[in-house]
Amino acid sequence: MILVFGKTGQVATELQRQAEITALGRDQADLSNPQSCAAIIADLKPRVVINAAAYTAVDKAEEEEVLAQTINAASPGAMAGACTHLNIPFLHVSTDYVFDGTGDRAWQETDPVQPQNAYGRTKLAGEQAIRAAGARHIILRTAWVFSAHGSNFVKTMLRLSETRDALSVVNDQIGGPTPAADIAATLLKLADAMKADAKGGTYHYAGAPHTSWAGFAQEIFAQAGRDVTVTGIPSADYPTPATRPLNSRLDCAKLVSDFGITPADWKAGLAAVLKDLNT
DSSP, X not given: OEEEEOSSSHHHHHHHHHSOOEEEOTTTOOTTOHHHHHHHHHHHOOSEEEEOXXXXXXXXGGTOHHHHHIXXXXXXXXXXXXXXXXXXXXXXXXXXXGSOOOSSSOBOTTSOOOOOSHHXXXXXXXXXXXXXXXXXXXXEEEOSEEOSSSSXXXXXXXXXXTTXXXXXXXXXXXXXXXXXXXXXXXXXXXXXXXXXXOOOEEEEOOEESOEXXXXXXXXXXHHHTOOOEEEEEOGGGSOOSSOOOSEEOBOOHHHHHHHOOOOEEHHXXXXXXXXXXXX
């Protein structure tokens, strides 16, 4: 059995669409109670555990860092500890926000980490807790996740385009939009590899080619057939409570080398999401 923490989030939803898994929602697994999460693993004794749940409200985390720390760090650490005890692999989704977002080179797994907001700090603490627990694990850092489910940039742009024919979108933040369906498929491939005692560690997985949020918006409207003018603006003109990284590029070469998994084609993924939304 593959046990997944998370049920309604973007990646968890796609995992359920692609495989026979046991997915736990908030009513079954309370990530604000780390020991209860560990107890679930001890009770169910799955073959592999995937944590696709997190506190992801980036701006709200500035005010709720203690809660975000429990959900994003203490609970994954407890899950990993339970997996260590059972000698089963643990897979965990992390983020580019563990880096400081400077420069223009794609981040490698070995680069220094220096998160610039509360969300990033709690996700980094989660990575550290997992490593300290000693479980066979894979930490999969990703970025700019989108799908036909939940809240994400694609759905926000489509909603805004229903009432507006011009939008200002940040153009100095650069990254790789990543379809949740591709993240789910990657996690399932990695889970199979880990069950065969493949080496684990920290890996990057994101979409290609790199673009800005404004460039992403333009592609969304082009594929959706929406006549919307996109004007690029600097991040300084769109202030938010939490600082966003300007550089969210992730170097995925290690994942290609170790597992043969290549970066997602986000434009093809976008086409699939738009088709999903229209059916």
